[in-house]
Structure formats: structure tokens, C-alpha cells
Amino acid sequence: MKTLNKKQLRRILLAAMISAVCAVSVQAETLDTRIGKLEFTHDFANGYPTDATVNKLFDEMDFQRAVQAYIWAIPAVSMSQWQHEHMATLGAENGQIVFIESYDDRAGGLTYNSTTPYVLPFIDLADGPWVAVMPEGEVRGAAHDMWQLSMTTLTEPGKYMFVGPGQEVPEGEEAEGYKITKSPTNSLLLGIRLMSTDRDERMK
Structure with a gap:
């Protein structure tokens, strides 16, 4: 039975590691979140969001800002309405x-x-x-x-x-x-x- 020397073994292990890294880097990833699925071109750590995900995130930012503006204005709006009714x-x-x-x-x-x-x-x-x-x-x-x-x-x-x-x-x-x-x-x-x-x- 033929055995591998240390030099050959190192080359095989290096090739395997490179293949694994390449496989991870090209694999798309989808994350389930509160606002739905967010898709990335590669894995989350190494990729970037798709166009659809970018649009969804901007929509979520707009929604959150609208809610924050609504909550922020409640005291002034309610007092103005109270004054009007008065x-x-x-x-x-x-x-x-x-x-x-x-x-x-x-x-x-x-x-x-x-x-x-x-x-x-x-x-x-x-x-x-x-x-x-x-x-x-x-x-x-x-x-x-x-x-x-x-x-x-x-x-x-x-x-x-x-x-x-x-x-x-x-x-x-x-x-x-x-x-x-x-x-x-x-x-x-x-x-x-x-x-x-x-x-x-x-x-x-």
C-alpha cells in the first residue's frame, strides 16, 4: 500500500481548504427575520444584500421612522386637540x-x-x-x-x-x-x- 509523504499530505489539505473557502464564498444565504426573508449574494458574513433585500430594508427604515415620528408627536398633537375641544x-x-x-x-x-x-x-x-x-x-x-x-x-x-x-x-x-x-x-x-x-x- 502506497503511503503519502508529508509534502503530498500538506498539498492535499491545502487544496481541500481552498475548495471549502470557495464553496462558502459563492453560496448564497437567506435569513429569516421579523420583516421576512433577507437574501445575500454569499453567506451573511462575506456577502452583500440583493437588490430586493436592499429595497426591503429601506422600506423597513421608512416604516420605523414613521412610527417614531408618530410617537414623538403624540404629546403635542393630543394637547392641541385638547385645546381645540376646550x-x-x-x-x-x-x-x-x-x-x-x-x-x-x-x-x-x-x-x-x-x-x-x-x-x-x-x-x-x-x-x-x-x-x-x-x-x-x-x-x-x-x-x-x-x-x-x-x-x-x-x-x-x-x-x-x-x-x-x-x-x-x-x-x-x-x-x-x-x-x-x-x-x-x-x-x-x-x-x-x-x-x-x-x-x-x-x-x-
């Missing part, structure tokens, strides 16, 4: 306080508590700063911009001044004693909860 359905004007007690009163608002009575105005600062005076009593609240971000709490009695984007904060006597809040949006919401369990007390 004026169109409840008949409130700029800065006018509305007593919110029934389900019908809650038109447009996504974040109301179903059992909590509120008083709230939407305020448009486009024409200049506004002032809200919080009385003593069982009231709790906060001021929110149109992205539904809280700007300041309204838990202490006092005078609160709200200044819109690009507006100057009043100086001297005009601003004395006021708690100043700069709003990043022209419109804002003052959401105030009436905490007393006695309705007559709440209505004072």
Missing part, C-alpha cells in the same frame, strides 16, 4: 377657566382622572405674559407646555407669571412678588385639581 366644545376663550366635573366636560383630554374635579384654562401667550393667582385652599396643580411637560407646580398660594418664547421678563415693580415661568411654547395648560371632598367647599 374652545370649540366647551366654549372657553383664551385664559378662561372652566370647571371640569362631568364626563362631557372632559372632552378632548386624554389624561383626566375620572373622579377628580378640575378647573383649568388654556392660555395663549402670543400677545404677552399672563398672570395666574393661586388662592389658599385645597387645590393642587401644575403648568404644562404643549409637549405635556410640567414647567412649574401650582401648589402654593401666590402670583404666577408665564412668559412666552422670545418675550422679555418684566422688570421692577411689574415682576415683584411673581413666580416667573418661561414657557417654551406659546400655548400652555394650567391643570388644577380641587382636592376638597366637600363640593360646596370646592365651588367657593
